[in-house]
Amino acid sequence: MVWSDYDAWPIGSLSFSQTFFSDDYETIQHKLYAILLLCVGFVKVFRRMGRARHPAWGAPLPVLALFGGLMLFLHSHSAHPSAAAIAIHHSVMGTTAILAGMCKLADNPFQTLALSGDRVTGARSSWGLAWSARILLIGVLLLIYAE
Structure with a gap:
């Protein structure tokens, strides 16, 4: 969220509102990916701590993987060499x-992991x-990605 765009909030000269409510869709997409x-x-932290026990809390990860993957098809760096x-x-x-995301959903989306201590059963x-x-x-x- 911080280092994706050097001219945007929080490290660049653009304010929060200029960053998130501008016509620069590339910057907005980078910030949305970070969010x-x-x-x-x-x-995942709340699930691991046992604070989110309901099986529905297993859905955000695969759903956001699907959504993020679809967003990558709409994301472009058109001005880049x-x-x-x-x-x-x-x-x-x-x-x-x-x-x-499809594999995670196919893996039994309504079953929560039974946690006992630090072990996953x-x-x-x-x-x-x-x-x-x-x-x-x-x-x-991501490790080999370079612009």
Whole structure:
């Protein structure tokens, strides 16, 4: 959220309202991605702490993975010199995120993890393993991403 755009809030010369209510859709999308990631992080922390026990709290992660993946197909860096390479990378990441969200939803979306201490009980399904592999792949794609 901080380092995505150097001229935008909070580190740049643009104010909060200029950043979020301008015509610069690229900056707005970067900030929305950061907000999505923060929401997913908070939900996962609350679930891990046992404060969000209802099975419905398992839905935000795969739903936001699907939504974020779809948003990557609409996201472009049109003025950038290597916009074509960035578009391909965004398409690969978007496809991977959509597949990850679908795998997580197929893994039994209404079952919460039974937590006992720090251990997670229960066996992993093949859908759960596919979810994990795709999330790791997104991490690798982000590590090699360069504009």
